[in-house]
Amino acid sequence: MTDCLFCKIIAGSIPAGLVYQDDAVVAFKDINPQAPLHVLIVPRKHIPTLNDLDPEDDRLVGSMFRTAAALAKEHGYETRGYRTVFNTNREAGQTVFHIHLHVLAGRGLTWPPG
Numbered sequence: 001m002t003d004c005l006f007c008k009i010i011a012g013s014i015p016a017g018l019v020y021q022d023d024a025v026v027a028f029k030d031i032n033p034q035a036p037l038h039v040l041i042v043p044r045k046h047i048p049t050l051n052d053l054d055p056e057d058d059r060l061v062g063s064m065f066r067t068a069a070a071l072a073k074e075h076g077y078e079t080r081g082y083r084t085v086f087n088t089n090r091e092a093g094q095t096v097f098h099i100h101l102h103v104l105a106g107r108g109l110t111w112p113p114g
């Protein structure tokens with residue numbers, strides 16, 4: 001997808017603080033971090049929202065969550081705790097329409113979220 005911000009980051013045409021990549025996913029630092037650790041895990045495949053997932057994406061979504069757990073552990077938050085969030089569409093605050101898993105850690109996170 002040529003007109004997608006996260007596809008451009010994945011392609012390397014827009015710089016980002018990459019923290020992990022493999023054949024299926026790329027993870028990079030959020031440009032406007034909401035916690036001491038705030039990374040976004042995105043699939044290389046362009047999928048606009050969770051509503052667009054196919055059964056064939058089940059493995060991909062699983063690898064996004066396993067990557068989140070690995071990054072949280074790598075940064076020392078495995079036991080302290082961390083939050084994983086997908087925002088979907090307007091009322092949830094989705095602003096980039098290429099699915100991304102937020103991983104937030106390093107401060108007390110309130111519940112319910114705003």
Ligand code: 5GP
Pocket residue numbers: 005016017028029030031032033040086087093094095096097
């Ligand atoms: P959403 O609101 O769609 O759930 O999350 C989009 C996230 O992407 C936001 O947290 C925002 O700060 C982040 N973001 C937007 N533009 C860029 C960018 O150019 N680079 C990076 N690294 N993050 C971005």
Ligand code: ZN
Pocket residue numbers: 001004005006007008045046047097098
């Ligand atoms: Zn995209």
